Structures are given as structure tokens and as C-alpha cells.
Amino acid sequence: xxxxxxxxxxxxxxxxxxxxxxxxxxxxxxxxxxxxxxxxxxxxxxxxxxxxxxxxxxxxxxxxxxxxxxxxxxxxxxxxxxxxxxxxxxxxxxxxxxxxxxxxxxxxxxxxxxxxxxxxxxxxxxxxxxxxxxxxxxxxxxxxxxxxxxxxxxxxxxxxxxxxxxxxxxxxxx
Numbered sequence: 001x002x003x004x005x006x007x008x009x010x011x012x013x014x015x016x017x018x019x020x021x022x023x024x025x026x027x028x029x030x031x032x033x034x035x036x037x038x039x040x041x042x043x044x045x046x047x048x049x050x051x052x053x054x055x056x057x058x059x060x061x062x063x064x065x066x067x068x069x070x071x072x073x074x075x076x077x078x079x080x081x082x083x084x085x086x087x088x089x090x091x092x093x094x095x096x097x098x099x100x101x102x103x104x105x106x107x108x109x110x111x112x113x114x115x116x117x118x119x120x121x122x123x124x125x126x127x128x129x130x131x132x133x134x135x136x137x138x139x140x141x142x143x144x145x146x147x148x149x150x151x152x153x154x155x156x157x158x159x160x161x162x163x164x165x166x167x168x169x170x171x172x173x174x
Contacts, residue, residue, distance in 0.1 A: 035095040035102040044085040051076040055097035063093045
């Protein structure tokens with residue numbers, strides 16, 4: 001009976017650790033360079049600033065919603081988002097610095113930067129749909145301290161579980 005409790009506690013701890021590792025791995029930047037898209041949410045036709053800090057050469061930035069942009073060494077550049085970008089869509093922005101690739105997301109907001117003549121004349125009825133869920137800008141990524149704090153919380157929970165299970169089993173001896 002004691003082995004079953006210990007195995008259960010070990011499996012719970014391993015499961016908790018396994019669930020935290022993939023999110024931490026996704027948040028880590030796979031390049032040594034500081035790529036950024038500012039703002040991370042923009043209206044169709046709006047401008048974004050692209051930066052590639054730390055890159056020892058020029059950086060080429062590509063995306064499906066603006067023309068290819070070249071950023072000078074340790075510099076910044078501006079890109080204009082296409083007018084036909086879909087509101088609410090998330091587009092991938094790819095940075096290439098001497099073969100090291102970094103990818104960031106750019107979200108298109110619901111409205112447009114300025115109305116065009118054709119958009120003010122036509123009236124389109126859109127059927128109601130469900131809520132568009134997502135992180136909504138509340139998630140910018142994790143740093144090493146946040147990952148370490150999450151790992152410490154998981155380790156503390158696993159240790160507490162083992163302690164409680166062992167304590168309960170020692171109290172019930174006849």
C-alpha cells in the first residue's frame with residue numbers, strides 16, 4: 001500500500017513538471033539576438049518598428065503582411081502593414097540575422113488606421129460569432145527568473161505531496 005502512495009506522488013510530481021516544461025521551452029528565444037516588433041498589435045495600414053539588437057550584421061525581416069525590410073546592424077526599421085490584413089489575425093514575422101532565424105507574432109487589431117473611400121460607402125453585415133479568445137497581449141514571454149520561479153513552485157508542490165503522504169502513512173500504523 002505504501003508503494004502505491006509513493007508511486008502516485010511521484011507520478012503527480014512528474015506530470016506537473018512535464019506540463020510546465022513545454023510552455024517554458026516555447027517562451028525561450030532561440031537566438032542570441034534581441035528581435036522585437038513594436039507594437040505587437042497594429043491596425044491594417046499601420047506602422048510597426050522592427051528592431052534587431054545585438055545582430056553583428058544586417059537583418060532581413062519578412063512577413064506576409066508587409067514588404068521585406070532590411071535592418072542595419074544593431075538598428076531599427078519601420079514597416080507599413082498591408083491594408084488587406086485581416087482584422088483579428090495573427091501573422092508571423094521572421095527575422096534572419098546571418099542565418100539565425102527568430103520568429104515573432106504580429107496581431108492585426110479590429111479596426112483600420114484610417115478609413116478608405118470604399119470602406120465608408122459600403123455597408124457589410126457580419127453574422128455574430130463567438131468570442132475570439134487568446135492571450136490578448138497579456139503574454140509577452142517569460143524570462144529565466146519566471147521559469148525558475150515556476151520550477152521552484154512545482155518542486156515545492158511535489159515535496160509537500162510526498163511529505164503529506166509519508167506523514168499520513170506513518171500515523172496509521174497499528
